[in-house]
Amino acid sequence: MKRSLRACLLLSAWLLSGCWDRxxxxxxxxxxxxxxxxADNGEYLLSLQIAVPSSSSGGSGGGSPQQKFFVLSATGxxxxxxxxxxxxxxxRKLFTAHRSVIFVGKALxxxxxxxxxxxxxxxxRQRLRTYIMVVKGGEARKVLQSKYPFDQVPxxxxxxxxxxQSEVAANLRDFFMSASSLGIDPIMGAIAVEPEDKDPGKTGLFKLAGSAVFKETKMVGLLDGDETDGLNWATNHMKNGRINAELPxxxxNVGILVTHAEREITADIQGDRIRFTLLLQGKGMLFENxxxxxITRPNNIxxxxxxxxxxxEKxxxxxxxxxxxxxxxxxVGFGLFLHQNKPKQWKTLQKQWGRxxxxxxxxxxxxxxxxxxGMAGPPLQWNKKEIRE
Structure with missing residues (x-):
């Protein structure tokens, strides 16, 4: 009797444990x-790019293939x-786990x-490793509407x-950590959409376009690509950076690909006078001459x-x-450096750190x-008499 009862209970549990709510x-x-x-009325304008499943792409025969995504917008x-x-x-139920990036319009x-x-x-349900970027010029939803030749879903x-990581690559987690930390202000990458040459009214390709600097959660300025390269090194985030220099x-001119970079901050505080030294050390391969x-000669190197x-440096x-x-x-986090390494001085400076x-x-x-x-040694286009050793 007991065995029969146990069997019934186990069978009931097995039947009830199915994925009934999947x-x-x-x-x-x-x-x-x-x-x-x-939006014009001051509300949020939210736009979503949604992938179209291949099974529903439809269209057989000679018809043009259906677009692999579409965009929905609404205000609130x-x-x-x-x-x-x-x-x-x-x-269908909107599903956010596969979202790659979040765009923020410049005005917002x-x-x-x-x-x-x-x-x-x-x-x-939100993934903190989702990238977040500011869109330069126009509305952020323009990026969602643009196409890209290499990927079916832009x-x-x-x-x-x-x-x-050729420029600033910040995700939600990075932004939250910087915004909630003492002595450092958050940054995020910037992107722009180029108008089409034939029809300026249509959206063309998008491109990385520097970075955006925030104070707390409000954008205070934009940096171009060259400025962002300098900021990447200062923030210890340089990866395969390139530096070009003129030799009048x-x-x-010559160019170097920096494959290894380090940053070191030191501070000297004397009363109201604060001095920082930012030491940037790098090693790389000359790729252009x-x-x-x-360049194989030590004095020329x-x-x-x-x-x-x-x-x-400039x-x-x-x-x-x-x-x-x-x-x-x-x-860059100079204040964060003081907070971590000179807590007594930071306690005095914290309230008026901006000034x-x-x-x-x-x-x-x-x-x-x-x-x-590498291949950037003696210029191959010059003869031996013209090359300076």
Whole structure:
């Protein structure tokens, strides 16, 4: 009797433990990218790029193939309200786990993105490793509407671009950590859409376009590509960076691919006077030589290294001056360095750090080592008599 009862209970448990509440994949709409803009009435304009499953791409015979994605947009007083309105436009349940990137329009960035970030901070369905970027010029949803020749779903191309880390690549986790930390202001990458040559009214290809600097959750300024390269080194995020330098006396220029870079900050505080020294050390391979110098010679290598160091120092110094004086922001984390290494001085400076940082002296020192000349040794287009050894 007991055995029969146990068998019945086990059978009942097995029958009741099925996936009765599961969601079939055919009932999901996979979101690949989101864009937040500021609508004319002051509400949020949320746009979603949704992938079209290959099985529903349809179209056989000689007809043109159906687009692999489409874009839905809706407004709302907050991000949740806009999302719910978009759900009413979709026959499938909107699914965010496959989203690659989130775009923020420039106008909304200037106003502040605290309302946008709040959704991702509290909703467990959101992935904190999703990239977040500011869109330069126009609406952020224009990026979602643009096509890309290498990828059927354009957001995959943006994901790959960010993964290369050629410029600033910040995800939600990075932004949250910087925004909530003492002595450092958050940054995120920027992207722009180029108009088509034949029809300026249509959207063309998108491209990485520098970075955006925030103070708390409000954008305070934009940096171009060259400035972003300098900021990447200053923030210790340089990866395969390139530096080019002119040598007027040699009537040419040289270029180096930095494969290894390090950053070191030191500080000297005397009363109200704050002095920082930013030491940047790098090693790389010379990939371009448009001078008549034979780079295989030690004296010529030293000459090129000095020229590259001077160029890098100016590049980093210029961007630091811009964020320090114009943006009144500290994306490098000089304040964070004081907080971690000089807590007593930081306790005094913390409340007025914005003003103190703006008045601080920052010295940039760059030390570069050319590890090899590769194919950029003696210029092949010059004969031996013209090459300077």
């Amino acid at each position: 969601t079939e994949i055919n009932d999901l709409a996979f979101i690949t990218g989101s864009a937040f803009d500021l 007083k907050n991000a949740n309200e806009a999302f719910e309105r978009l759900q009413k436009k979709s026959s 960035g200037r106003q502040g993105i605290n309302g946008v970030l709040d959704v991702f901070a509290h909703d467990p 957001m995959e191309a943006v994901k790959e671009m960010e993964g290369q 006396q040699e009537q040419g 448009n001078t008549k110098l034979d 030293a000459l090129v290294e000095r020229a590259l160091e001077a160029t890098a 590049q980093v110094q210029d961007v630091l001056r811009k964020v320090q004086k114009q943006f009144d922001a500290d994306p 103190s940082f703006a008045a601080a002296e920052i010295k940039v020192v760059v030390k570069l080592t050319i590890g090899g000349a």
